[in-house]
Amino acid sequence: RKWVYLFHEGSAKQKSLLGGKGANLAEMTNAGLPVPPGFTITTEACNQYYQDGRVISDEIIEQMKKSLNVLEEKTGKQFGNPDNPLLVSVRSGAVFSMPGMMDTVLNLGLNDETVSGLARLTNNPRFAYDSYRRFIQMFGDVVMGVEHYHFEKIIQAKKAQRGVKSDPELTAEDWQDVITKFKAVIFQQTQTAFSESPIEQLLQAVTAVFRSWHNHRAKIYRNIHKIPDHLGTAVNVQLMVFGNMGDDCGTGVAFTRNPSTGENYLYGEFLLNAQGEDVVAGVRTPEPIAQLAEKMPDIFEQFQQIAQKLELHYLDMQDIEFTVERGTLYILQTRNGKRTAEAAVKIAVDMVGESFINKEEAILRIDPDQLDQLLHPRLDPDAKLEVVTKGLPASPGAASGEIVFHADDAEKLAGKGKAVILVRPETTPEDIHGILAAKGILTSRGGMTSHAAVVARGMGKACICGCEQLKIDLRSKEVKVGGYVFHEGDLITIDGSTGRVIQGKVPLIDPVLSPEFTELLSWADEIRKMKVRTNADNPEDSRKAREFGAEGIGLCRTEHMFMELNRIPIVQKMILAETGDERNEALAELLPMQREDFVGILEAMDGLPVNIRLLDPPLHEFLPNLEELLVELTKLQMTPDADRLEMIRKEALIRKVRALQEFNPMLGHRGCRLGLIYPEIYAMQTQAIFEAAIDCLQRNVPVEIEIMIPLVGHVKELTEMRRLVEQIGSEIEKSSGLKIPYTVGTMIEVPRAALTADQIAEEADFFSFGTNDLTQTTFGFSRDDAEGKFLHAYVDNKILPENPFVSIDLDGVGKLIEMGVTLGREKKADLKTGICGEHGGEKRSIEFCHKIGLDYVSCSPFRVPLARLSAAQAVI
Ligand code: PEP
Numbered sequence: 098r099k100w101v102y103l104f105h106e107g108s109a110k111q112k113s114l115l116g117g118k119g120a121n122l123a124e125m126t127n128a129g130l131p132v133p134p135g136f137t138i139t140t141e142a143c144n145q146y147y148q149d150g151r152v153i154s155d156e157i158i159e160q161m162k163k164s165l166n167v168l169e170e171k172t173g174k175q176f177g178n179p180d181n182p183l184l185v186s187v188r189s190g191a192v193f194s195m196p197g198m199m200d201t202v203l204n205l206g207l208n209d210e211t212v213s214g215l216a217r218l219t220n221n222p223r224f225a226y227d228s229y230r231r232f233i234q235m236f237g238d239v240v241m242g243v244e245h246y247h248f249e250k251i252i253q254a255k256k257a258q259r260g261v262k263s264d265p266e267l268t269a270e271d272w273q274d275v276i277t278k279f280k281a282v283i284f285q286q287t288q289t290a291f292s293e294s295p296i297e298q299l300l301q302a303v304t305a306v307f308r309s310w311h312n313h314r315a316k317i318y319r320n321i322h323k324i325p326d327h328l329g330t331a332v333n334v335q336l337m338v339f340g341n342m343g344d345d346c347g348t349g350v351a352f353t354r355n356p357s358t359g360e361n362y363l364y365g366e367f368l369l370n371a372q373g374e375d376v377v378a379g380v381r382t383p384e385p386i387a388q389l390a391e392k393m394p395d396i397f398e399q400f401q402q403i404a405q406k407l408e409l410h411y412l413d414m415q416d417i418e419f420t421v422e423r424g425t426l427y428i429l430q431t432r433n434g435k436r437t438a439e440a441a442v443k444i445a446v447d448m449v450g451e452s453f454i455n456k457e458e459a460i461l462r463i464d465p466d467q468l469d470q471l472l473h474p475r476l477d478p479d480a481k482l483e484v485v486t487k488g489l490p491a492s493p494g495a496a497s498g499e500i501v502f503h504a505d506d507a508e509k510l511a512g513k514g515k516a517v518i519l520v521r522p523e524t525t526p527e528d529i530h531g532i533l534a535a536k537g538i539l540t541s542r543g544g545m546t547s548h549a550a551v552v553a554r555g556m557g558k559a560c561i562c563g564c565e566q567l568k569i570d571l572r573s574k575e576v577k578v579g580g581y582v583f584h585e586g587d588l589i590t591i592d593g594s595t596g597r598v599i600q601g602k603v604p605l606i607d608p609v610l611s612p613e614f615t616e617l618l619s620w621a622d623e624i625r626k627m628k629v630r631t632n633a634d635n636p637e638d639s640r641k642a643r644e645f646g647a648e649g650i651g652l653c654r655t656e657h658m659f660m661e662l663n664r665i666p667i668v669q670k671m672i673l674a675e676t677g678d679e680r681n682e683a684l685a686e687l688l689p690m691q692r693e694d695f696v697g698i699l700e701a702m703d704g705l706p707v708n709i710r711l712l713d714p715p716l717h718e719f720l721p722n723l724e725e726l727l728v729e730l731t732k733l734q735m736t737p738d739a740d741r742l743e744m745i746r747k748e749a750l751i752r753k754v755r756a757l758q759e760f761n762p763m764l765g766h767r768g769c770r771l772g773l774i775y776p777e778i779y780a781m782q783t784q785a786i787f788e789a790a791i792d793c794l795q796r797n798v799p800v801e802i803e804i805m806i807p808l809v810g811h812v813k814e815l816t817e818m819r820r821l822v823e824q825i826g827s828e829i830e831k832s833s834g835l836k837i838p839y840t841v842g843t844m845i846e847v848p849r850a851a852l853t854a855d856q857i858a859e860e861a862d863f864f865s866f867g868t869n870d871l872t873q874t875t876f877g878f879s880r881d882d883a884e885g886k887f888l889h890a891y892v893d894n895k896i897l898p899e900n901p902f903v904s905i906d907l908d909g910v911g912k913l914i915e916m917g918v919t920l921g922r923e924k925k926a927d928l929k930t931g932i933c934g935e936h937g938g939e940k941r942s943i944e945f946c947h948k949i950g951l952d953y954v955s956c957s958p959f960r961v962p963l964a965r966l967s968a969a970q971a972v973i
């Protein structure tokens with residue numbers, strides 16, 4: 098088998114074999130771009146390495162050596178030859194880009210002899226020994242597992258001894274001394290000597306890259322981004338070119354369009370006299386790419402042309418790494434650039450305008466999950482801001498929270514429900530769990546392409562980088578800036594769109610849709626077959642959802658109207674009533690309130706269908722907490738002159754609360770079971786709905802009402818409730834002289850409903866799949882407890898591919914839904930079907946809903962744009 102490919106032997110099509118980076122290097126080489134030569138060891142070799150019990154087979158080694166010989170011939174350089182040493186970089190390259198998650202070794206091939214050769218050849222001993230120590234440092238860290246700080250300590254000590262502040266001030270002799278100490282510390286830490294044999298170094302480095310596929314941070318990254326574990330990584334071995342040989346050298350990263358806003362101009366960063374890792378690792382803050390135009394106009398011109406060519410070739414925004422060695426430009430890497438949602442939308446829409454791609458392709462390019470970012474809050478423009486400093490606007494959106502300085506603390510506090518902002522000098526890939534947990538990231542070092550920036554953008558978190566005025570002391574957990582001192586736990590706000598760091602908590606406001614976003618969604622609307630509705634139970638949410646393009650309400654949960662503070666006492670009075678009269682009195686008080694709610698919602702939806710669900714939760718949810726009541730009673734009992742009557746009332750209340758208590762409230766007296774036992778409650782709600790409809794109709798506000806009966810499991814439950822609704826309907830129609838446009842249907846949210854959907858369809862005008870309860874009842878997982886108790890472990894251990902409360906379990910719950918639709922439509926061809934559980938706003942579930950032919954999905958207002966896009970993607 099062929100395990101190793103020279104760059105010119107591969108092609109872009111072999112991404113799964115050569116990894117993303119290897120495939121691109123092959124493609125660029127074949128396109129005649131100035132790519133330093135090299136070869137790629139395949140992902141299959143990585144998997145073979147694991148199959149063989151973590152050893153690289155002789156056959157693979159043989160092929161590597163052969164390719165190395167070709168490389169030597171091509172470059173005229175030789176491994177280990179002090180007169181003209183071949184130096185290479187060794188980098189991981191997975192099929193899906195995982196920036197910074199796996200290991201890289203640069204300057205491989207240096208040893209005590211070749212370093213002096215390099216010094217002679219470049220006439221620059223300082224550069225040569227600096228490269229050598231960088232190599233030992235990286236090799237020691239990545240390959241031999243010696244912690245980074247051992248090396249940093251040695252460098253710090255050297256600088257202190259020489260009385261200098263920065264690395265470039267150290268001389269060749271200084272570095273030679275550092276190198277000796279580096280080797281000593283490696284031996285001391287590992288009991289193994291640093292290898293002077295280049296081929297041995299290469300084998301060790303390749304092994305380390307293979308190994309890094311299974312390191313902690315790579316695994317977390319794959320989990321977050323749903324990248325399968327079995328893919329393995331390729332390894333790219335490439336001739337080193339040097340951006341740090343002097344002032345006619347440099348290195349940079351550039352995007353063909355602005356990755357934050359999507360604007361169409363070359364956007365990037367450049368560092369004179371530096372090596373690429375300085376930029377990517379965020380150790381030095383680079384200059385804007387305009388620097389390159391100023392310092393090396395010819396190279397800039399050439400680079401710009403190559404960038405355009407690459408974009409045209411890949412028909413997507415490119416993220417290009419380049420190096421200038423002694424006035425010669427080299428392209429080290431290109432890939433489709435990571436971008437914010439805002440940029441993704443703008444680039445996709447612009448590229449349709451530029452005839453790069455068509456509308457369907459533009460729609461497919463946007464990950465619906467990413468849209469969340471665009472719907473992220475912004476700072477209230479009217480808020481008074483105390484801006485303490487500014488950094489680079491690395492990832493848009495605003496966030497407020499308590500300062501934390503360590504990723505572990507971020508995770509801990511976020512776990513307790515706190516909003517935190519992770520503040521660090523720079524983030525490294527080891528901080529990924531903290532970035533995940535935090536609302537926002539703030540760093541004092543690193544540019545727009547540093548890890549913090551790239552990772553935060555991918556996750557849609559607010560992030561500010563390179564905020565150099567911050568003096569961060571990790572030990573005392575304190576950050577100073579200007580006259581301010583902040584400690585752990587202090588509140589700050591960051592605005593990732595402008596880079597402003599603000600003291601305290603700032604009010605945030607809802608986002609608005611950009612013209613490009615609106616346009617893209619209008620294309621999606623032309624394509625999609627399903628309608629998109631929203632779950633809303635007040636006029637304000639209804640209006641918001643319509644702004645986002647909702648085409649009706651798919652679920653109005655009426656219990657939220659009962660929970661309002663001034664209504665709770667009346668609701669409690671209704672529940673606690675001892676006689677029918679008492680109950681009716683309370684219901685009569687609630688009636689006008691409910692009617693008013695419905696009028697507001699119907700007006701906001703202006704004739705679009707409004708699906709209103711009658712009361713669903715168990716009644717005890719509206720009553721005070723039993724333990725608190727008991728405490729209050731005890732207090733009363735211990736007060737000598739307590740009000741006797743008050744005490745009797747309390748005792749009665751406690752009796753009632755106890756009576757309503759259930760062992761399994763979610764399986765208890767709720768849904769239509771309430772309506773069956775207390776028909777007067779459903780009657781009052783129905784009356785309020787119909788009177789609201791009449792009120793609207795009389796003012797020429799059109800209405801379309803769907804009355805939904807929850808938790809039906811047996812058709813007779815629905816028959817009864819339907820009769821109740823229709824009776825009230827006909828009374829109100831008679832007395833008003835108006836016809837109310839309404840239908841009656843049910844939720845399908847217990848398995849029996851899906852299994853007997855043909856019977857239920859006889860009584861239902863529509864089905865709405867309540868997938869929250871349907872998931873709960875199908876799995877027998879409590880939706881309130883499972884996620885916190887065991888479901889995360891199920892997902893971590895891959896017992897379940899996903900949390901079924903987030904993405905529909907296709908094999909089980911999905912099968913029930915499909916059965917429900919089929920059986921229902923067999924009986925009633927024009928049965929309207931939709932989904933209103935949380936899954937209605939999740940892309941894979943939406944795709945499924947389209948596939949089985951639902952008429953609509955319904956989701957929370959902020960997810961409506963996502964659902965419009967997903968529904969279109971499902972068609973394409
Ligand atoms: C459902 O069960 O999916 C549903 C939408 O209803 P609720 O979440 O209110 O129980």
Ligand code: MG
Nearest residue numbers: 846867869870
């Ligand atoms: Mg439900």
